[in-house]
Amino acid sequence: MTMILGVPVAVLFGQLLLGVINGAFYALLSLGLAVIFGLLKIINFAHGALYMLGALVTVVMFDAFGVNYWVSLFVAPLLVGCFGVLIEYFLLRRIAHEDHIYSLLLTFGVALLIQGILTNIYGVSGLRYSMPDVFSGGVNLGFMFLPYYRAWVIVVALLVCFGTWFMIEKTKLGSYLRAGTEDSQLMQGFGINVPLLVSLTYGFGVMLAAFAGVLAAPIYSVSPVMGGNLLIVVFAVVVIGGMGSIAGAVITGLLMGVIEGLTKVFYPEGSAAVIFLVMVVVLLIRPSGLFGKEA
Amino acid sequence: MMAESANASEIRASIVQQRKADDRKKLMVNLVLLALLLVAPAVLYPVFLMKILCFALFAVAFNLLLGFTGLLSFGHAAFLATGGYTTGYLLSTYANVTTEMGIIAGTAAATLLGLFFGLVTIRRQGIYFAMITLALAQLVFFFLVQAPFTGGEDGMHGVPRGYLFGLIDLQNNTAMYYFVLAIFLFGYILVQRIVTSPYGQILKAIKQNEPRAVSLGYNVNQYKLIAFVISAGLAGLAGSVKTVVFQLASLNDAHWHMSGEVILMTLIGGTGTLLGPVVGAAFVVNLEYQLSQGALADWVDAILGGIFILTVLAFRSGIVGEIQKFLKKNLH
């Protein structure tokens, strides 16, 4: 077997593929953050908690009403998205004209609150959610066994990422969005309901997080604390990509997945820290991130 | 001409007088608080008070940046932990290192780390500054998990409190309390001196309008860097003292939640006021203690979250800030 640095090439291929799959998760989550920050200048520290909510809603809907995975894939993000709209309407709107930092503190509080309440209801051991039958098993790629579900994750996540990017950067709706958030008075003058636009945008960013949560439900332990540590990793991804850059968030997400995956092979202990190292290095060289506009 | 200048000097005189009266009021408040702190251990449990003082010093240090320079650091836990672990390591490894030497070394280590962090981050602003300090602090956390001398997740235990100047047995809680109080006052007065000095005025100017400060010819980055390093050093001092008080250092001090907690303390107490972080620290430490005792123990996180939200929405000036506002409104 051919080896690279003492690791068989086949294993390396497998790790690269897994890295891309994990990267797809990062991409989805950081995309939501980037949409929210790029368009609304809100630093959403509740993103991890909303991701968790997506997964938890999926499990709870299944347990209580037997709602299956496919329905959840639409309904859970929609519900959590509505919840996001409420957060925007009742909380974030009140501090819209303050320093961005306050949005960080406010959403941090929201995250603590949601997580604290749900821990009391559901405990921390995790809830059971079984894989939909269609996805049981996998395919042998020669260099690794790829479960069908992981293949599905990467396809659907990338589709959603691309769709979001396309919608914001290339469609009329997207141009309204960008214009509305950049110069709200002007757009108000054109008869566009900017506050509604803001609520919906936040809700949409939240939906992306919840969607990632639904995708995660069958493969990760679902519990109220599942989003806690993921949050700062995903934030690092967004910062590396350049806050607010939609394409940057997606590409960096995939890239960081791969880098983290490789670290897991060569220096597994460091895999939790490597993204922060990359972040420090990138910001030293390019202060506004890989794809960010110069501030 | 004459009349005008007489008028001007009158106004000046009245301003000076007003200021003097304000200063006198402030001095009174400070003296009353000091008296309270001196007699506190007779009423309240000393270790608990020491914990409050350590976090108060930490929050005061943090507020030098957030409240007086306008920089939100999301990585201050790194300094707290570096101070704590350095002191803990020295005191438990070398018998001839005295307590005060250990604390000074811990503070120095945190100051150096602060200089490094500062050099890397100081040109960044707003959210980028917050995030890069967070990233650096995560790297410090990683180092502390991996380093053999920290005891990893188990933490570092059994750090001796030792003798102050080789004389006073710090194992005695009352002695320890007054030692901690002295250190806290040192830090507090230092920060007070800084913010009221001309240097502090420039920091304020930077906070209010950085481009203007630049155009006035100030080397803004250098001013910010100095503030950052002092803040880091004092945070390290808080960590060092905390390690001596509790005789242990743990990874909780380095975790990013700790960086979040100090923000909460400062915010609740009142950013931009000197006393705010102290009140905030006392409030949060006491709240956590009270909640963790009773039936609400499992609700601590949720309640803290609720308080966070409420503070940001309704009391952005914090407890002290709101009181000041209230007094101003009703006294003038």
Added chain:
Amino acid sequence: MTIMKKLLTSAIASTLLVGGAQAAISDNTVKIGYLADMSGTYRDLAGPNGEVALKMAIEDFGGTVNGAKIEVLSSDDRNSPDVASSTVRRWLENDQVDLVAGLVASSVSIAVTNILKENDRLGIISGSAASSITNEHCSPNHIHYVYDTYPLANGTASAVVKEGGDEWFILTADYAFGHALEADVTRVVEENGGKVLQAVRHPFPTSDFSSFILQAQSSGANVVALANAGADTTNAITTAGEFGLTQSGQTLAALLLFLTDVHALGVESAQGIQLTTGWYWDMNEEARAWSDRFYEKTNVRPTMVHAGVYSSTMQYLNAVKATGSDDAQTVRKQMMDTPINDMFAKNGIIREDGRMVHDMYLAQVKTPEESTGEWDLYNIVRTIPADEAYRPLSESKCSLVTKK
């Protein structure tokens, strides 16, 4: 003469009284402080339900001991040694707490044992896994009750090697607990003639294990052991199932799994996994009866930690009753002198290093066909006798043992 006699008798009487007062229960109250994680990672395995177990013990004991009240204080340690140590200091120095119970995170337990020693009070650790607690960190002021890493490694590893699993891949959580387990497992595997091919350390906590599972699959080992805990273990097991680890002929061994973890995983994903436990709610009539009562109060089945809290509190209160004292050393000696025979253990003995040694059990998670209910999760495969399970005193580094 009569005066002399009177004086003499009163002198004797007063010495007796003083002697009696020394042995008596201080301030006529026995105070027990329950300290555990009530809101974080370890909430479910100990947490608020541990307090329920503690109160059950007091209730069953009758609420008083030799006429003295029994009071319970409880507090959340938030998994922080700082919080724990300020709470416990206050309990011991201000509130005259006699016994600290619960104690889960090892950082918390070690911090608390130091304070207990300083104040000469007693602590019973039910939740922690670190075997160092009665080894390097042993003291005459605490007892480690339910389990530790030594029997976990011992029980599972030797059983698996004997079944032919001789080439091991160990996936270790990168912190003290994981390292200890890894070292213990390696020793046991090698003693039994097996070999550890590779050990990979993952950051704590990790949510995605696919990369590590893939490394395990390509390692060529026939056993994949998980030296981690809680959400890390459940995540790793789920991922192993997804990647068909067991279908490709590898055995999965989890070294520390609590009932609550298996319940969270469900028999579907956890079936067949072997693990070592100190107690199982359905292992005999007595255990079942007790856990039925526990279930009525909490709506969940008790973990070994919950049962341990109940049993150790009983043992403590019985010792206080027998000696009529709440002095730490007097009570500890009595607790050591009385073997534990209850719903938790048969012939459990508290050794001089503070380790409570009792039989451990090798369990296998039931298949979905075997399992008849939500909590019907284990088959007990083998009883591991106490003296075989725990670290023998001859290997101890505890100063209480080596001094002799």
